[in-house]
Amino acid sequence: MENDVIFIGKKPTMSYVLAILTHINSGHDSVTLKARGMLISKAVDISQLVVRKFSKELKVSSISIGSEEITDKDNNKRMVSYISIDLKR
Amino acid sequence: MENDVIFIGKKPTMSYVLAILTHINSGHDSVTLKARGMLISKAVDISQLVVRKFSKELKVSSISIGSEEITDKDNNKRMVSYISIDLKR
Numbered sequence: 615m616e617n618d619v620i621f622i623g624k625k626p627t628m629s630y631v632l633a634i635l636t637h638i639n640s641g642h643d644s645v646t647l648k649a650r651g652m653l654i655s656k657a658v659d660i661s662q663l664v665v666r667k668f669s670k671e672l673k674v675s676s677i678s679i680g681s682e683e684i685t686d687k688d689n690n691k692r693m694v695s696y697i698s699i700d701l702k703r
Numbered sequence: 704m705e706n707d708v709i710f711i712g713k714k715p716t717m718s719y720v721l722a723i724l725t726h727i728n729s730g731h732d733s734v735t736l737k738a739r740g741m742l743i744s745k746a747v748d749i750s751q752l753v754v755r756k757f758s759k760e761l762k763v764s765s766i767s768i769g770s771e772e773i774t775d776k777d778n779n780k781r782m783v784s785y786i787s788i789d790l791k792r
Contacts, residue, residue, distance in 0.1 A: 658784040661768065699768070
């Protein structure tokens with residue numbers, strides 16, 4: 615089963631907007647954006663750009679936040695927050 | 704009626720954690736965190752610190768996101784995203 619998740623990273627904002635629109639235009643009814651740490655703000659920006667400017671069909675259907683433990687490159691464990699934003703037709 | 708909103712700004716994260724705990728310990732059952740732009744990530748971090756580390760009572764009860772037009776100091780209008788996170792006992 616396809617998961618329909620787009621992870622928000624360091625590419626330009628418009629790359630993700632395009633990825634979302636492409637995904638929806640290829641016949642899917644929903645897509646989930648996920649982002650961690652400082653990229654959470656970018657994920658919210660991207661969701662708003664999509665629903666306000668680029669798609670009349672998509673709405674934010676649910677939002678969740680949480681935190682998970684990650685191990686960084688120096689082998690230290692730390693908590694990092696994440697957001698998950700569901701967009702639905 | 705009291706609004707119980709804490710706006711997340713540039714103070715240290717722990718200042719806001721303390722403000723939330725103080726608010727709740729003074730007899731309120733809920734508090735709302737609001738943040739805009741890059742401070743959205745910080746608001747999520749603060750909410751997670753509170754519910755995971757500092758309060759066994761508080762839970763995230765709802766989350767909303769949106770965008771609003773602001774006028775910057777050069778009189779340019781631009782859209783900025785925001786998040787609103789409700790914490791409840």
